[in-house]
Amino acid sequence: MGDVRVRFAPSPTGYLHVGGARTALYNWLFARHHGGKFLLRIEDTDVKRSTPEMTDNILKSLEWLGLTWDEELVYQSQRLEIYREVAKELVNKGLAYYCYTPEGESECIEVAPEEAEGKKVAIKFRVPKSERIEFTDLIRGHIVFEGKDIKDFVIMKSDGYPTYQLAVVVDDHSMGITHVIRGEDHIPNTPKQILIYRAMGWELPQFAHLPMILGPDKKKLSKRHGAVSVLEYRRQGYLSEALFNFLALLGWSPGEDREIVPKDEMISLFDIKKVGKRAAVFDMQKLNWINSVYIRMKTDDELLELLRPFFSEVGVTDDEAIRKLIPLYKERARTLRDFVELSRYFFEDVTEYDEKGVKKHFKRPLEVASRLETCLSELEKLENWTAQDIEGVVRGVAESLDVSAAKLIHPIRLSITGMTFGPGLFELMEALGKETVLNRLRRAIEWLKMRGAQDTPE
């Protein structure tokens, strides 16, 4: 397939959501696979609802996903004259007509060109009722529409702006688009557009209609389903590669049971004909899994870069502080945000102990306090504050007290983090630092003694 040219044509009336992103992604993969061009067109003819902010959001989203485009952006708002000329040409050919809506009426009526002068008229395309319009969709195969089922449709509104149907065809033609890859919701538009191509004597592109993306309730994905904006996923701590991988697999499979597929391999494996036909539900759990896989594939240095903005949001700007957390949480985090959430006790005091943890590990307060005191005094003596040596001390204390190491480990964890789970305790203690650990142990011992005094005066 030579000289493939595809495009993504969002309208800047909203941010880029994951459905649009997936359409862009498939266009991009198709272009890259065939060594063709991926173009971008901003469909901003809805002047009232289009904003530069949204255009910005869309471009940022695409950049973040690595969906680089070729050639310059096309803005429909700068091409209004061309649409008007084409519409006029269709009228001249008798294939479209002026349509006037009298005051108070909802339907317009055809008027002759002479009569149209000075009136606010729309232009409608005259659908040949006896014709059959068919095309072969790259994904769905042969699709047939009957002309009689299609009503004459507006191509130019009375305010002088083109409708979607006209603008798409004119632009796709003048941009030399060879393959129109878009959402399934455009299937009913296709025959109308084909009629315009025919009327103008333009060569038809190939069409491929992608399945929809649904929410968990199987309804078309929308704001109601929570985060749908691409940049929102970035904010939530998803990696660009992970969202890319996830979206690519939503409706397409590279075969051979592949799940984690790097971008370059994706390009060589991508085949539009293997895209599925059925709508796919956006499954956050799978995204989370893919994200966690990509997090684990990152080097610590790469993660440091990625984590900076998330930590600075909570006031942590010390690289070294972040760096030492990375190995601790790398295989426990599903999102970048998790690093921050899971390591709170590094930056905040422990003010309370997990309720279930207290029941389990602080059950006999005085007994636990005394064990912790032994640990405390041994740890105070420890010069070389490394995970290995800390472990030696703790296990040594366990042995001398004749209790299992777990009897010390769990209470220590609860004391120094307030939580019952987390990274390996000794690495955690090393990372927290001697002073912090000792202080938190002292505080826990005090807490336990108070608790023991009021609890059970046996």
Add this chain to the structure above:
RNA sequence: GGCCCCGUCGUCUAAUGGCUAGGAUCCCGCUCUUUCAAGGCGGUGGCACGGGUUCGAAUCCCGUCGGGGCCA
């Protein structure tokens, strides 16, 4: 309402008309382990339904039902 698209585990998907319908995720066990996670092992779970074609159907055809989309 008219037209169009679609229907394989809960979810994402694989399966030239031919082995006990495969993988991933989720969930549940077991294992490893100081906990959690990661890892390893195992398990529950699916061809929407009914006809036909065929030696043989998830796969082809028809119908029903269900879901979705566009237009009104």
